Amino acid sequence: xxxxxxxxxxxxxxxxxxxxxxxxxxxxxxxxxxxxxxxxxxxxxxxxxxxxxxxxxxxxxxxxxxxxxxxxxxxxxxxxxxxxxxxxxxxxxxxxxxxxxxxxxxxxxxxxxxxxxxxxxxxxxxxxxxxxxxxxxxxxxxxxxxxxxxxxxxxxxxxxxxxxxxxxxxxxxxxxxxxxxxxxxxxxxxxxxxxxxxxxxxxxxxxxxxxxxxxxxxxxxxxxxxxxxxxxxxxxxxxxxxxxxxxxxxxxxxxxxxxxxxxxxxxxxxxxxxxxxxxxxxxxxx
Amino acid sequence: xxxxxxxxxxxxxxxxxxxxxxxxxxxxxxxxxxxxxxxxxxxxxxxxxxxxxxxxxxxxxxxxxxxxxxxxx
Numbered sequence: 048x049x050x051x052x053x054x055x056x057x058x059x060x061x062x063x064x065x066x067x068x069x070x071x072x073x074x075x076x077x078x079x080x081x082x083x084x085x086x087x088x089x090x091x092x093x094x095x096x097x098x099x100x101x102x103x104x105x106x107x108x109x110x111x112x113x114x115x116x117x118x119x120x121x122x123x124x125x126x127x128x129x130x131x132x133x134x135x136x137x138x139x140x141x142x143x144x145x146x147x148x149x150x151x152x153x154x155x156x157x158x159x160x161x162x163x164x165x166x167x168x169x170x171x172x173x174x175x176x177x178x179x180x181x182x183x184x185x186x187x188x189x190x191x192x193x194x195x196x197x198x199x200x201x202x203x204x205x206x207x208x209x210x211x212x213x214x215x216x217x218x219x220x221x222x223x224x225x226x227x228x229x230x231x232x233x234x235x236x237x238x239x240x241x242x243x244x245x246x247x248x249x250x251x252x253x254x255x256x257x258x259x260x261x262x263x264x265x266x267x268x269x270x271x272x273x274x275x276x277x278x279x280x281x282x283x284x285x286x287x288x289x290x291x292x293x294x295x296x297x298x299x300x301x302x303x304x305x306x307x308x309x310x311x312x313x314x315x316x317x318x319x320x321x322x323x324x325x326x327x328x329x330x331x332x333x
Numbered sequence: 334x335x336x337x338x339x340x341x342x343x344x345x346x347x348x349x350x351x352x353x354x355x356x357x358x359x360x361x362x363x364x365x366x367x368x369x370x371x372x373x374x375x376x377x378x379x380x381x382x383x384x385x386x387x388x389x390x391x392x393x394x395x396x397x398x399x400x401x402x403x404x405x406x
Binding site: 079080082083086087135136137164167168170171172173174175216217218219220222223224225226227228229230231233238248249250289326327 | 368371374377398404
């Protein structure tokens with residue numbers, strides 16, 4: 048897989064097609080719109096709804112450890128299962144699931160390169176039925192929040208500029224022209240970006256077919272925007288799913304250390320009373 | 334079953350780019366509309382023909398994009 052630092056976390060659509068009946072593999076489609084799963088999915092794959100199964104439905108947070116264990120158990124996933132994630136919206140929510148699996152210490156999680164988009168474009172087999180799943184036991188590890196940034200972390204680390212902050216939203220969201228991606232609900236009171244952030248939209252890490260660019264191209268992309276991996280990196284977007292995608296790229300494909308996902312993202316920052324906000328074009332890299 | 338007759342096309346709605354991706358699964362045509370940048374899905378639809386599925390997705394996308402406000406920066 049193109050000289051990535053951790054190529055083992057990516058699988059191709061070919062690999063998935065060859066492992067549909069592999070009992071040690073569980074394929075999971077992660078969507079924000081689960082009608083997509085119902086319409087048709089990778090044969091043998093189960094479906095997770097990001098907003099109800101991976102997120103706490105009462106308070107804004109990831110699901111707690113016990114709920115995570117129940118989800119994995121009900122999904123027929125054991126601690127030794129290879130979990131292959133893919134999904135809608137260019138794998139954004141699959142990347143979120145990957146991030147969450149790593150928070151709870153799952154050993155072997157992988158992403159299908161290109162996601163649902165590529166699987167369909169290639170005309171591969173689709174199924175409508177939900178597979179029968181045998182529940183197995185699962186024990187999550189204590190959450191590892193070293194890969195997550197909270198609001199306080201961002202406030203403390205960005206003021207002295209001791210981290211590189213990467214805003215992965217679209218340029219129009221970054222400048223403040225739009226308060227959300229076109230057509231989606233506005234979830235903030237103010238537009239703009241966190242002062243000092245670099246604008247590196249998530250999609251710049253991908254090729255037209257949805258697969259990731261090569262290691263060298265990714266390295267150049269970030270380096271040209273002043274991100275070398277020499278300092279801690281915090282990625283954010285609007286609700287934390289696009290930044291999960293960029294967190295995955297920075298951590299696993301480029302192998303940068305100390306990369307975190309600020310899942311509170313602009314929905315949190317853009318609603319804070321008194322928070323500093325920059326508007327307009329990106330700061331120059333340097 | 335397999336996705337067949339896969340096709341994509343882009344157009345502009347209310348000043349925003351929209352991508353329609355359509356394909357046939359069995360006897361049903363499916364279409365998704367996304368906003369290109371950043372690429373979020375706006376609508377999903379089905380129809381007996383590609384045109385019908387596309388029009389339904391486009392109608393919904395048009396409705397949503399019509400609500401999108403541009404701020405003065």
